[in-house]
Amino acid sequence: MIQIEHLSKRYKKLKALDDVSVSFNKGDVVALIGPNGSGKTTLIKCILNMVKPDKGRILFDNQLVKNKVDYRKLIGYMPQISQYPHNMKVRQVFEMLKDIRNEKDAIDAELFDNFDLKSIEHKTMQSLSGGTRQKVSAALAFLFHPEVLILDEPTAGLDPLASEILKDKIFKEKEKNKLVLITSHVMSDLDELATHIVYLQEGKLRFFDTITHLKNHTGEDRLGKAIAWLMKHEYNSSFQS
Numbered sequence: 692m693i694q695i696e697h698l699s700k701r702y703k704k705l706k707a708l709d710d711v712s713v714s715f716n717k718g719d720v721v722a723l724i725g726p727n728g729s730g731k732t733t734l735i736k737c738i739l740n741m742v743k744p745d746k747g748r749i750l751f752d753n754q755l756v757k758n759k760v761d762y763r764k765l766i767g768y769m770p771q772i773s774q775y776p777h778n779m780k781v782r783q784v785f786e787m788l789k790d791i792r793n794e795k796d797a798i799d800a801e802l803f804d805n806f807d808l809k810s811i812e813h814k815t816m817q818s819l820s821g822g823t824r825q826k827v828s829a830a831l832a833f834l835f836h837p838e839v840l841i842l843d844e845p846t847a848g849l850d851p852l853a854s855e856i857l858k859d860k861i862f863k864e865k866e867k868n869k870l871v872l873i874t875s876h877v878m879s880d881l882d883e884l885a886t887h888i889v890y891l892q893e894g895k896l897r898f899f900d901t902i903t904h905l906k907n908h909t910g911e912d913r914l915g916k917a918i919a920w921l922m923k924h925e926y927n928s929s930f931q932s
């Protein structure tokens with residue numbers, strides 16, 4: 692569904708992405724893992740056409756994404772830092788997006804309801820706590836039944852109940868054969884959800900495989916331990932599923 696071929700991106704001398712090739716299919720829940728600054732968000736932004744790569748190409752459903760916008764409708768994106776106008780009320784943000792899409796009937800309000808966003812819809816975005824802003828951002832990402840979900844640190848700042856609600860929702864979408872890409876530093880969350888691991892280090896793809904294969908290879912049954920093993924050992928595995 693998404694093919695990334697020889698992708699490179701530099702910021703001056705810094706190689707944020709260095710010849711990354713990987714592909715993702717429907718039904719995969721892919722955990723993007725790597726140290727701070729390893730290129731996870733840059734990879735996501737390239738997929739979304741928010742950052743222009745210097746080299747390489749990305750295909751979405753076998754179509755090049757370069758200079759395209761339409762395919763973005765099929766992706767629900769939860770950014771690390773949401774950037775909705777500060778003085779807009781929560782209700783207005785939802786209404787604005789529904790108006791832009793003109794798809795008023797095809798709404799998935801499950802997270803809106805489960806997070807009880809109705810009770811804060813009169814508040815402005817700037818008055819929300821960090822975690823509540825994350826809830827709004829999550830509800831917006833799932834709103835239009837997207838085929839692909841790209842979630843950048845989705846559970847960061849969420850309380851335990853909200854975090855469970857969001858993980859249940861991600862799990863349901865996986866069951867519907869959606870493709871989900873998640874970055875997170877919370878290994879236990881990824882252990883519950885992910886089917887595949889992409890491990891980036893200094894912009895390079897160090898590892899791409901199924902979680903099952905990673906655990907078998909390392910002899911660890913917890914993802915956190917298996918990733919620690921990867922970080923300690925020179926291990927390169929990459930397969931295109």
Ligand SMILES: Nc1ncnc2c1ncn2[C@@H]1O[C@H](COP(=O)(O)OP(=O)(O)OP(=O)(O)O)[C@@H](O)[C@H]1O
Pocket residue numbers: 702705706707725726727728729730731732733734
């Ligand atoms: N707009 C930019 N201008 C200059 N450098 C940038 C820019 N965006 C990212 N970088 C650099 O590119 C590298 C990769 O950043 P990126 O945000 O992709 O990392 P990350 O893996 O998502 O990190 P984190 O885990 O901290 O979120 C970092 O060194 C970062 O400082």
